[in-house]
Structures are given as structure tokens and as C-alpha cells.
Amino acid sequence: MRWENLADGPVRGVADAALFGADAVTTRTFDTPEFRGITFHEIRARSIVNRVPGASRMPFEWTVNPYRGCSHACVYCFARKTHSYLDLDTGLGFDSQIVVKVNAPDLLRRRLASPRWHGEHIAMGTNVDCYQRAEGRYGLMPGIIAALRDHANPFSILTKGTLILRDLELLKQAAAVTDVGISVSVGFVDQELWRTVEPGTPAPERRLDAVRTLTEHGIGCGVLMAPVIPFLGDRPEQLRATVRAIAASGATSVTPLVLHLRPGAREWFMAWLERHHPYLVRRYERLYAEGAYAPKWYQRRITRQVHELAEEFGIGPTRAGAARRVRVPEQPAPPPTTPAGTQLTLL
Numbered sequence: 096m097r098w099e100n101l102a103d104g105p106v107r108g109v110a111d112a113a114l115f116g117a118d119a120v121t122t123r124t125f126d127t128p129e130f131r132g133i134t135f136h137e138i139r140a141r142s143i144v145n146r147v148p149g150a151s152r153m154p155f156e157w158t159v160n161p162y163r164g165c166s167h168a169c170v171y172c173f174a175r176k177t178h179s180y181l182d183l184d185t186g187l188g189f190d191s192q193i194v195v196k197v198n199a200p201d202l203l204r205r206r207l208a209s210p211r212w213h214g215e216h217i218a219m220g221t222n223v224d225c226y227q228r229a230e231g232r233y234g235l236m237p238g239i240i241a242a243l244r245d246h247a248n249p250f251s252i253l254t255k256g257t258l259i260l261r262d263l264e265l266l267k268q269a270a271a272v273t274d275v276g277i278s279v280s281v282g283f284v285d286q287e288l289w290r291t292v293e294p295g296t297p298a299p300e301r302r303l304d305a306v307r308t309l310t311e312h313g314i315g316c317g318v319l320m321a322p323v324i325p326f327l328g329d330r331p332e333q334l335r336a337t338v339r340a341i342a343a344s345g346a347t348s349v350t351p352l353v354l355h356l357r358p359g360a361r362e363w364f365m366a367w368l369e370r371h372h373p374y375l376v377r378r379y380e381r382l383y384a385e386g387a388y389a390p391k392w393y394q395r396r397i398t399r400q401v402h403e404l405a406e407e408f409g410i411g412p413t414r415a416g417a418a419r420r421v422r423v424p425e426q427p428a429p430p431p432t433t434p435a436g437t438q439l440t441l442l
């Protein structure tokens with residue numbers, strides 16, 4: 096594991112020398128059904144607030160990511176690539192080898208108190224999900240939100256994790272003193288598709304329940320309808336069912352985003368496709384022949400369909416200038432990537 100490439104700077108030491116060849120990481124497993132098969136690597140990071148390279152293309156400049164790897168295990172997740180920077184496997188390893196920055200709340204509080212920090216917006220959930228299962232055990236987000244609240248520092252969270260509701264009171268307290276933007280990612284409501292493509296996530300309807308609860312408590316919540324998966328989740332009736340469910344949840348906005356397949360995610364997704372839908376492999380190769388993104392005509396078609404449905408069901412797309420929300424560019428450009436691994440994922 097090449098810890099020196101972590102965005103947060105070098106990490107010295109690991110307990111599992113055979114795996115990491117260093118000595119400042121404590122490696123744990125928990126023999127409970129929820130965490131069976133998952134290995135946690137607890138580290139003490141040197142810093143926690145990361146600057147997004149090329150931030151001019153993004154609606155935010157600063158991110159906080161307390162975890163690396165994600166047990167939500169979405170087959171299309173393009174944060175997979177970041178595990179390779181640690182010399183970890185980007186397939187099953189990404190799903191089951193989770194790096195936990197146990198000192199994240201303390202580091203953040205210190206950074207926010209620094210005279211060099213000027214209260215810029217901080218985005219979370221931009222690399223991996225900060226409300227993945229590990230958060231249930233490590234509980235880093237309450238300390239992080241409390242620090243942001245205490246400094247009245249604006250922030251946003253993008254998640255698929257219903258665990259966010261655990262922190263509802265803290266979010267309300269933060270929203271009373273600063274801008275808080277929450278987005279939940281729901282690309283489809285098809286049960287079969289969910290079980291195979293996002294096997295570690297809460298069901299889409301549970302996520303929409305979370306949207307409803309947040310909204311009912313005065314925390315406006317948008318839905319990133321991502322990813323729309325070509326040939327598997329893009330039939331008109333599927334789009335319709337999804338937008339209808341999103342609208343019924345009380346979401347403040349819906350923003351569609353078509354699947355993209357960057358290196359790291361592409362290999363894992365295509366292997367999955369070969370196993371589950373081999374008849375689609377050639378069609379995918381053609382659709383993604385030009386690179387990581389589906390052709391513009393396809394993206395525009397999906398966007399138009401979703402916007403029409405959104406209008407029909409009375410829910411608006413995310414508006415330009417809604418800086419509180421986690422947004423994606425209308426004309427997708429490759430997200431910025433660095434060897435340090437700061438990326439934006441389709442949570």
C-alpha cells in the first residue's frame with residue numbers, strides 16, 4: 096500500500112506489516128454479520144481538508160473524506176481507481192478494505208480554527224460515501240458536523256446512506272447557523288437492478304424515505320439521479336417510476352446523470368456485465384467506444400426525458416447557482432483526478 100500517495104499526506108506505519116509494510120495503521124475485523132468480510136485499516140491522517148484540483152470546473156473547492164474504499168460496493172463506482180493509489184485491489188478490495196481516518200473530526204476542528212481558513216464551503220461524499228456501513232461503527236460524521244456547526248462553516252453531503260438520519264439533529268443545528276446542502280443519490284428504483292449493481296447500499300426506497308424525513312425536518316434535500324444505466328435502467332417506464340418516486344419523496348430537485356465508465360470502474364463494470372448481461376457487452380462497447388462517457392446525444396435524451404417527467408410530477412431540476420447543493424456539470428467533463436486520489440464519484 097503506497098500510503099505516501101494519500102491525499103492527506105504520508106502515513107507512517109501499519110499493524111499488518113505483511114500487507115502494508117509500514118507501522119502506523121491498526122487493522123481490525125469485526126465478527127458481526129454487518130461487517131463480516133470487511134477489513135478496516137484505522138489510520139491517523141495528517142490532514143483532512145483536501146483541495147479539489149481544477150476546482151473551477153466544480154461547484155466546490157474543498158472536500159473532506161473520512162474513509163477510503165466503500166462497502167456499498169456499487170459495481171460502477173469510479174472511486175475504485177483511488178484504491179490502486181494505495182496498492183489495494185480496485186475490485187473486491189475496494190468493497191472490503193476500508194481505510195478509516197479515525198482522527199478526522201479532530202483534524203477538521205483544528206483546521207477550521209486556523210486563521211488561514213476562511214470558511215469556504217466543504218463538500219463531503221465526493222470521493223466515497225461518508226455514510227457507508229463503517230460510519231455506523233466509527234461514528235466520525237457527528238464530530239465532523241459538530242465542528243462545522245460550531246464554526247458556522249457551509250457544507251454539503253452527497254450520500255446513499257440512510258445512516259445520515261442518525262445525525263438529523265446535528266444537521267438541523269448546523270442548518271440553523273450556516274448553509275447545509277444534502278443530496279441523496281438514487282439512479283433507479285428497479286429492485287432487481289439495485290440488488291445486483293449496488294449490493295451494499297440501502298434500497299432505493301429506503302433512501303427516498305431518508306429524503307422525506309430530512310425534508311420534513313426542514314433540511315431541503317435534492318436527489319442526484321445517478322447513474323442512469325444504459326439498456327438496464329433507461330426504459331421510459333423505469334425513468335418514469337424513478338422520477339415519480341423521487342417527486343413523492345419531497346425532494347427539492349432531481350438531477351440526472353448517465354453512467355460513466357472511467358478506467359478502474361470500467362473493467363469491474365464490464366466484468367459484471369459479462370456475468371449478468373452478456374448480450375449487452377457489445378452494445379456497451381459501442382456506446383462507450385469514445386471513452387468514459389456515453390455519447391452526448393444519449394446524455395441529452397436522458398436529460399430531456401427526466402426533465403419532462405420532473406415537470407409532470409412537479410419537481411424541479413437543480414438550478415444553476417444553487418451552490419448549497421452538490422451539483423454535476425450539465426455537459427459532463429472528466430472529473431478532476433490526481434495521483435492523490437481526490438475524485439468525484441457517482442454516489
Ligand code: SF4
Nearest residue numbers: 165169172223224442
Ligand atoms: S458509488 Fe458511492 S456509494 Fe457506491 S461504492 Fe462508490 S462511493 Fe460507495
